[in-house]
Amino acid sequence: MAQSNKSINNHIENYLDYYCGLSHAPRFAVLLKGQWGAGKTWFINKYLEKPKHKGTNHKFLYVSLNGMTTFSDIENAFFQQLHPVLSSKGMAIAGKIFKGLLKTTLKIDVDGDSKDDGTLSSQIPDINLPEYLKNADERILIFDDLERCKIDIGNILGYINYFVEHQDLKVVILANEDELLKRSNNDPSNNYHLIKEKLIGKTLEVSPDFQGALSSFISNLSDQSVKDFLGDQTELMQELYKQAEYENLRILGQIVLDYERIFKVLPQKAQNKPELLQDILKPLMAFSIEIKRGTMLPKDISKLQKEYASAFVKQGRLNQAHPSGMNNNTEEQTSLQKILGRYTILNLDDPFPSTIWWQIFFDKGSLDEHELEKSISNSKYFPDKNTPDWVRLWRFPDLSDDEFEYLLKKVELEYSNRDFSELGVIKHVTGLLLMFADVGLYCKSKEDILNDSKLYLDHLKDNDKFRRLPPSKVQDLLSGYDGLDVQGRELTEFKEFCSYMDKIRGLVIAENMPSAAQELLITMQGDLQKFFSLIRLSVCHGDVSDQGYYEVPILKHIEPGAFIEKLLLMKFEDQRRIFWALSDRYKSDHINKKLIEELEWLKSVEGLLLEESNRKKGKVSGYCSKFLIGPYLTEVIEKLEKIKTATQN
Helix, strand or coil, X not given: CCCCCCCCCHHHHHHHHHHHHCCCCCCCEEEEECCCCCCHHHHHHHHHCCXXXXXXXXXXXXXXXXXXXXXXXXHHHHHHHHCHHHHCHHHHHHHHHHHCCEEEEEECCCCCCCCCCCEEEEEECCCCHHHHHCCCCCCEEEEECHHHCCCCHHHHHHHHHHHHHCCCCEEEEEECHHHHHHHHHHCCCCCHHHHHHHHEEEEEEXXXXXXXXXXXXXXXXXXXXXXXXXXXXXXXXXXXXXXXXXXXXXXXXXHHHHHHHHHHHCCHHHHCCHHHHHXXXXXXXXXXXXXXXXXXXXXXXXXXXXHHHHHHHHHHHHHHHCCCCCCCCCCCCXXXXXXXXXXXXXXXXXXXXXXXXXXXXXHHCCCCHHHHHHHHHCCCCCCCCCCCHHHHHHCHHHXXXXXXXXXXXXXXXXXXXXXXXXXXHHHHHHHHHHHHHHHCCCCCCHHHHHHHHHHHHHHHHHCCCCCCCCHHHHHHHCCEECCEECCCCCCXXXXXXXXXXXXXXXXXXXXXXXXXXXXXXXXXXXXXXXXHHHHCCCEECCEECCCCCCCCCHHHHCCHHHHHHHHHCCCHHHHHHHHHHHXXXXXXXXXXXXXXXXXXXXXXXXXXXXXXXXXXXCCHHHHHHHHHHHHHHHHHHHHHHHHHHHHHC
8 A cells, every 4th residue: 555654644743742852841732623533533542652752751641531521530541551450350459449549629720810710629549640740751641532521621621721730741632623612602601712722732633644544444454365455445445535525534444344344255256356346345435434424324225226317317308408417516416316426436326246235234234145146146247158148138338239239139039938937037137128228229119018028927927937925025126136236127117017016926826825824724733933934024133024924814714613623732832822923913003904804714713712712611721712812812803893994984
């Protein structure tokens, strides 16, 4: 990584060298100011680690004031640095004995009028501490995060001033001064301006040192291959920060760690492809920055292609009205369109590996290795003779005109011959054809393509090839499948195609429901856990169940008498768990609207249980049968009755 020997804040280092090297007490503190995330703490820590301090009498004591509520909090931090052994966990009792807390009262003159402005009660954490701190050549105090201190600003600055004026110590303060000034302007009792004039002798602004911070973050990584790669990407990463107009360096450290995490799950062939590695780094940086600054949410990643298409349409309309083109600052742009326009070297509407993969990564923090492997296999980076023609056509921007025409004809023929059997592939090809027709790259009309796509779905149904997919998986297919985002999904014709697919799917489910219901009854006897996952909407670690019956009225296809017969053969604890799952099935009113058809089935089951309870009245089995009705069935039936009445009205 090429980097100048002098950092952007070299002038601050030079001044601190001068300040710390003074042989006399300067009687003023130095303020290093900068925005949050500008790297103030990183800068001062790097400065304190400089080898040049080893040949001097400089002895630094650093404390972060973040969250501090009392002066004893600060002094405890000093004590821990002065006496690490006594402050260790094993010496906790001895530390209390030897600390010998000395209470003092400090009279602080804040505004220089020779009158006491307040009495501050302070605890010096060791009887020898004042002796240590009296020699200005030996102790230099560093107070970080001043604006995050919970102590009144006048009191904390007065406290710091005591070390400067009464103990002749050198003090360096780090703060976001803009935040302090904002509070001072909003609160008349806040006298920051007056105290600063008395305490601060020099104010220097810390500029974000991108290269220095990046170099430091990379050096902390464990994987040498990642270190080498990121070390060569300094200019690219700095350019992305520049395009983002972002100066907070904290997120840079998280980006570096996230990249190493992703790199480690990449197959070896991908780790050896610099272009592929770059195409992962770019969206990682852009999405991390925009999510961090609050301009987008993880769920917005899947919306970027739609926003890009919308902006493209607006661009064309404005170009027709105004040949000079579209103003990037137009109010018509959405926030997501502005993000797309901010990163000129990226295709955020079609990021690698895929929008779905990135959304899961940022939303759940998980690395979907299966989806990643599919994206890599189908990517432009590893052309293979076995790569399906539709995948090669999906990457049409990389094709020559002749290659595009050749592949389009082949895929069109496969589509006409109904060679594709996977619903996800059919969606991809349908979206491609519609998109090509929309932009003038395909001679057929979108209406003809839509009609043919519906015939394709009819063909699958008629030939028993319409594989039933769980609802969540079907929904996923709308935006992506097989590691690739679906093209043309924003088009009206594509949405109509998806609606027709849902209609056909509903018909297939209805036709297969009686046999599926019998399978469900068998499952109830042999695998309760699977039965539970089939009939109720379960959420585990944020993942919705992949099963498809939680909103499908399948229970009405089970004969109530057969259900009760199988139920009574089971242990009571299992019976109770089954009825708990049934009550849980109807928790959501939104889903219940789709399950109203099960109301009569539930009433029949309730009646049969009541008959069983009356028939065995006075026996344990009769009591248990009646027990299942009250806490479970009655409430569910009442809920569905209300929904049914409301729907009818």
